[in-house]
Structure formats: C-alpha cells, structure tokens
Amino acid sequence: MTPMFRALxxxxxxxxxxxxxxxxIGTWMQRVAQDxxxxxxxxxxxxxxxxxxxxxxxxxxxxxxxxxxVLADRYRKRILLLWTQLAMGATGLAxxxxxxxxxxxxxxxxxxxFSLGMASALDAPARQAFVSELVGQENVSNAVALxxxxxxxxxxxxxxxxxxxxxxxxxxxxxxxxxxxxxxxVVSLFRIRTAELSPAAPAVxxxxxxxxxxxxxxxxxxxxxxxxxxGVLGAFGMNFTIINALMSTTEFHAGPGEFGLLGSIMAVGxxxxxxxxxxxxxxxxxFLLGGALGLGFFTLLAGASPSFWxxxxxxxxxxxxxxxxxxxxxxxxxxxxxxxxxxxxxALYLAVLQGGTALGAPLMGWVGGEFGARWAVAASGAVVLLxxxxxxxxxxxxxxxTLRGVFRLAFGG
Numbered sequence: 001m002t003p004m005f006r007a008l009x010x011x012x013x014x015x016x017x018x019x020x021x022x023x024x025i026g027t028w029m030q031r032v033a034q035d036x037x038x039x040x041x042x043x044x045x046x047x048x049x050x051x052x053x054x055x056x057x058x059x060x061x062x063x064x065x066x067x068x069x070v071l072a073d074r075y076r077k078r079i080l081l082l083w084t085q086l087a088m089g090a091t092g093l094a095x096x097x098x099x100x101x102x103x104x105x106x107x108x109x110x111x112x113x114f115s116l117g118m119a120s121a122l123d124a125p126a127r128q129a130f131v132s133e134l135v136g137q138e139n140v141s142n143a144v145a146l147x148x149x150x151x152x153x154x155x156x157x158x159x160x161x162x163x164x165x166x167x168x169x170x171x172x173x174x175x176x177x178x179x180x181x182x183x184x185x186v187v188s189l190f191r192i193r194t195a196e197l198s199p200a201a202p203a204v205x206x207x208x209x210x211x212x213x214x215x216x217x218x219x220x221x222x223x224x225x226x227x228x229x230x231g232v233l234g235a236f237g238m239n240f241t242i243i244n245a246l247m248s249t250t251e252f253h254a255g256p257g258e259f260g261l262l263g264s265i266m267a268v269g270x271x272x273x274x275x276x277x278x279x280x281x282x283x284x285x286x287f288l289l290g291g292a293l294g295l296g297f298f299t300l301l302a303g304a305s306p307s308f309w310x311x312x313x314x315x316x317x318x319x320x321x322x323x324x325x326x327x328x329x330x331x332x333x334x335x336x337x338x339x340x341x342x343x344x345x346x347a348l349y350l351a352v353l354q355g356g357t358a359l360g361a362p363l364m365g366w367v368g369g370e371f372g373a374r375w376a377v378a379a380s381g382a383v384v385l386l387x388x389x390x391x392x393x394x395x396x397x398x399x400x401x402t403l404r405g406v407f408r409l410a411f412g413g
Contacts, residue, residue: 163260
C-alpha cells in the first residue's frame with residue numbers, strides 16, 4: 001500500500017474509516033438541510049437566524065468540550081462513542097420527523113442544533129483521541145490526514161446530494177437519512193477488535209482535571225499559539241455554511257442545488273489538502289502558518305468575485321488552506337502531547353475551534369444580513385489575514401522559518 005494510505009493497512013482503522021465516511025456524508029447533508037430549512041422555510045431569509053442556529057450547535061463544545069476531554073482520558077473511548085453516536089442519530093430523527101409532519105418551528109431547529117452540539121461536545125474529544133488507539137503513534141499523522149480526506153470526501157458529495165434531495169422531496173427526508181447514517185459508525189464500533197487497540201493508560205481520578213489540562217497548555221507556547229489562531233480562525237474564517245447561504249441567495253439569487261454545489265466545490269480544495277497532508281511524514285509549522293495566511297487571502301478574493309462561478313472557483317483554495325491549517329494543528333497536538341493529557345488538550349482545541357465558530361456565526365450572520373453578504377466575506381478574510389500575519393511575525397522572531405518560505409506555501413509561489 002502506498003505511503004499516502006498506510007494507515008488503512010490496519011484492519012480496525014479500515015472498519016472505523018468506512019463507517020465514518022457514511023456518517024460524514026449524512027452529517028454534511030444535514031448541515032445543508034438545516035441551513036436551508038431555517039433560511040427559507042422557517043424564516044424569510046434571516047441570516048441572523050441561521051447564525052444563531054449554527055452558534056447553538058457549536059456553543060456546547062465551548063461549554064462542555066473540556067469535560068468531554070476528561071471523560072475521554074478516563075473512560076474507554078469506544079464505549080463513549082457508542083453512546084454519543086446513538087444520541088446524535090436520535091436528534092436527527094426527531095427533527096426529521098417534525099419537518100416531515102409539517103410541525104417544525106424555528107425553536108425546534110434551535111433545540112435540535114443545541115442537542116446535537118451537546119452530544120458532539122462529548123463525542124469529538126473521544127473520536128479524535130481514538131485515532132491513536134486504532135493505529136498507534138507511528139501512523140497517527142497519516143490517519144489524521146486520511147480522516148480529513150474522508151470528511152472532505154463526504155463534504156464533496158453530501159451537500160450536492162442534499163441540494164438535489166431538498167429540491168426533489170424537501171428537507172425532512174434529508175434529516176432522516178442523516179439519522180440512519182449513524183448506524184454505520186455504531187456497527188463499525190462493534191466490529192472493531194478491542195484486543196488490537198493501543199489504549200493509553202487512563203488518567204488518574206481526581207478533582208480539577210480540566211484545570212490540570214489548562215495548566216499543561218499554558219506551559220506550552222506552541223500549544224498556546226495554536227489555540228489562539230484556532231479561536232480567531234474558527235470565529236471569523238470558518239463560517240462558510242452561513243456565508244455561502246447568504247451569497248447564494250442574496251447576491252446570486254440561486255436555489256438549493258447551487259447552494260449545495262458551493263459546499264461540494266469547496267470540498268475539492270479541502271480533499272486535495274487532506275491528501276497532500278497524508279503524504280507528509282508529520283506536521284510542519286510552515287504549513288500551519290501558510291494555511292492561515294492562505295485562508296485570509298483567498299477569502300478576500302472570494303468576496304470580490306463578481307459572479308457565482310468565480311466565487312465558487314475561489315472556494316477551492318479556501319478549502320485547501322483551511323484543511324492545511326487544521327490538519328497541521330491536529331497532528332501537532334496528537335504527536336506532541338503526552339498520552340494522559342491528549343483527550344483534554346484535544347477537547348480544549350475543539351472547544352476553542354467550535355466555540356469560536358459558535359461566537360462568530362451570529363456575528364457573521366448579522367453582518368451579512370445588515371450590510372450584505374460581501375461585507376461578511378470581506379470582514380472574515382481581513383481578520384484571518386491579520387491574525388495569520390501576526391503569528392508569522394511572532395514565529396519568525398523566534399525560529400529559523402523565513403517569511404519567504406511561509407508566503408510561498410500560502411500563495412503557491
């Protein structure tokens with residue numbers, strides 16, 4: 001097997017990856033259906049309502065994520081994942097039935113998003129740390145990249161499928177299909193050979209475990225830089241479901257098919273970035289910084305695009321830069337953090353990332369609704385570019401990394 005796919009030589013990882021791909025496709029279908037439901041069925045194109053829905057979905061990660069990390073460090077991750085996957089499937093089933101029966105209201109969408117976020121807050125740290133148990137430290141970098149490739153393959157196909165289904169049968173069946181997709185992950189968890197896992201020693205029971213994880217991060221300047229960048233980029237640079245919804249409806253007057261297509265086109269870039277990351281032996285700081293700069297620059301370029309297709313084309317490098325940045329962050333944490341802290345540090349990372357998205361989503365939706373979608377895109381790109389530039393200046397003062405090297409990676413020079 002080629003080095004790009006070496007983690008797939010592991011039977012347990014192959015089974016897990018197959019179930020995750022099916023579930024990820026359903027997840028992306030629901031994301032499109034959720035935004036379209038709120039934007040066009042439950043409100044009259046309210047960007048603020050879409051932003052609140054997205055914020056409610058990601059807010060629990062900010063509040064509960066660190067405690068999810070404590071659970072991931074203390075208990076068996078496979079068992080935690082079984083319960084959280086079942087809970088997320090039940091949430092999709094409930095909102096899907098409400099929509100199909102014509103009884104869904106805006107507060108139902110808010111409640112479903114928040115409930116899904118609560119389950120995800122406990123699921124995500126265990127799911128991220130579970131990768132190390134499946135493949136061992138020697139293949140963590142490759143497995144993280146392949147996870148991203150799987151996620152973005154789903155992102156490539158899910159929105160397009162959702163767009164077609166919404167135009168054909170409406171949003172309700174899309175929610176129900178997502179609920180059914182969680183069965184693939186549950187089945188894969190039962191098929192995994194537990195004797196072949198490489199579990200870390202559980203964290204010692206005690207009080208203030210979250211505070212202990214925070215102190216660990218504070219002692220590590222490299223982790224602090226990652227957390228700050230992730231927070232800023234999560235809040236201002238990774239709300240493209242909202243921005244794409246506003247751009248497609250208010251700027252380009254497009255329908256659900258075109259809206260879904262934007263997500264798929266962006267996934268071309270993210271999938272390419274994930275596959276490129278799978279070829280690398282490990283994380284590199286220059287890719288992390290280059291991804292941040294590239295995200296800011298190409299987001300500004302997208303905001304200035306005069307037509308739907310030029311806007312769509314600009315989303316390809318936006319997606320590539322996004323996944324380059326996120327893969328570098330995730331792999332750096334997986335490989336550099338001590339096993340007994342890995343769940344808590346990954347939980348903090350996800351809390352900052354998704355918490356930033358939760359805080360930024362209503363703001364981006366409000367800016368788009370009040371001043372126009374293009375202003376939301378411009379504000380997003382400008383903040384991300386400034387944050388990335390500040391990080392580059394700080395790092396180049398303390399390391400051998402050159403500005404020229406970072407800009408070559410960010411902008412393809």
